[in-house]
C-alpha cells in the first residue's frame with residue numbers, strides 16, 4: 001500500500017490553564033490518503049479543532065503536543081520550526097480554514113488584489129497567472145469568475161465562505177482542512193458548499209478533512225471518518241462500514257441522534273450526560289460514564305484502538321464484538337443484564 005498523505009500517530013495534546021492541565025486529546029491516531037475525503041466528527045469540546053490546529057502548528061500558546069507524531073508524506077512535521085512550517089507546509093501543502101473564518105478576508109482590498117499579493121509572497125507567478133488561478137477557483141466553488149474584482153463586503157455570508165475556500169486552494173495544497181465550513185450557513189447554502197467541496201476534491205486533486213459535529217453530513221459526503229469523544233478516537237474507518245455496522249456505542253448513538261433519509265420518521269434519541277472534564281490523565285474510556293453498555297473494565301485502562309475484522313474499521317470499544325447485539329436491546333435492560341456500572 002502507498003504511504004498515507006497525513007498520519008496522526010498516538011497524539012496527545014494538552015492545554016495549560018490556571019486550574020491545571022486539560023488533556024484535550026489522548027492517543028489519537030488516524031491516516032488520510034491522497035485524494036481522500038475524510039470526516040472528523042464529534043460533539044463540542046471533543047478535540048476536533050485542537051487536532052486540526054496541531055497539524056499546521058497553530059495550537060493556542062498554552063497548548064502543546066506532549067506525545068505522538070504528525071507525519072506528512074512520511075516526514076514528522078510536529079517538531080518543525082515555525083519557519084519551516086510556514087515556508088514549506090502551510091498553504092502550499094496543507095491549507096486550513098479555521099472555524100468561524102467568515103471574516104478572514106481583508107474587507108478593504110479587492111479579491112483580485114488579495115490574490116496577487118498572496119502570489120507575490122509565496123510564488124514567482126505573474127499577476128495574470130494569479131488572476132487566472134483565482135478566476136478558475138471561483139468557478140470551481142460556484143462563484144462567477146468576474147466577481148473576483150469585488151470587495152468581500154459585497155458578498156453574502158455563503159459567498160464569502162466559498163471565496164475563502166477558493167483562496168485556501170490558491171497555492172495548490174495537497175490537503176485542505178476545513179473546520180466546520182458550513183455551520184454558520186443556511187441549509188441550502190450548506191448543501192451547495194458540500195457539493196462543491198466534493199467536486200473540488202476531484203478537480204483539484206486534493207484530500208479534504210472536513211470537521212463537523214453532524215455525522216449525517218459525513219455519511220453523505222466522505223470516504224473515511226474518525227469519531228472523537230473526549231479527545232479519544234472512538235471509531236475510525238470506511239464510512240460505509242461505519243454506517244452499516246458501527247462498532248462503538250458512541251458512533252452508534254450519534255448515528256441515532258441525527259435524521260436519516262432512509263428512516264425520516266425515526267425518533268431522534270439524545271445522548272445523555274457530558275464527557276468527563278479531562279483534567280487528569282485519561283487512562284479510561286472517556287465515553288464510559290455515558291455509555292449504556294459500559295462495565296467496570298471500561299474505566300480500568302485506556303482502551304486501545306483495534307481493528308474490527310479484516311475491513312477498514314477500528315474501534316476503541318472493548319465490547320465491540322457485542323455491539324450489534326447490545327444495540328438491539330434497550331439500554332436499561334442491557335445495563336442490568338451485564339451488571340455494568342454507570343461511573344457517575
Ligand SMILES: Nc1ncnc2c1ncn2[C@@H]1O[C@H](COP(=O)(O)OP(=O)(O)OP(=O)(O)O)[C@@H](O)[C@H]1O
Nearest residue numbers: 015017022024043044045046047048049050051060
Ligand atoms: N486555549 C485553550 N485553553 C484551554 N483549554 C482549551 C483551549 N482550547 C480548547 N480547549 C479545550 O480543549 C478541549 C477541546 O477543544 P476543541 O476546541 O478542540 O473542541 P472542538 O471539538 O473543536 O469543539 P467545537 O465543536 O465546539 O468546535 C475542550 O475541552 C476545550 O475546552
Ligand SMILES: [Mg+2]
Nearest residue numbers: 048049050099
Ligand atoms: Mg472546534
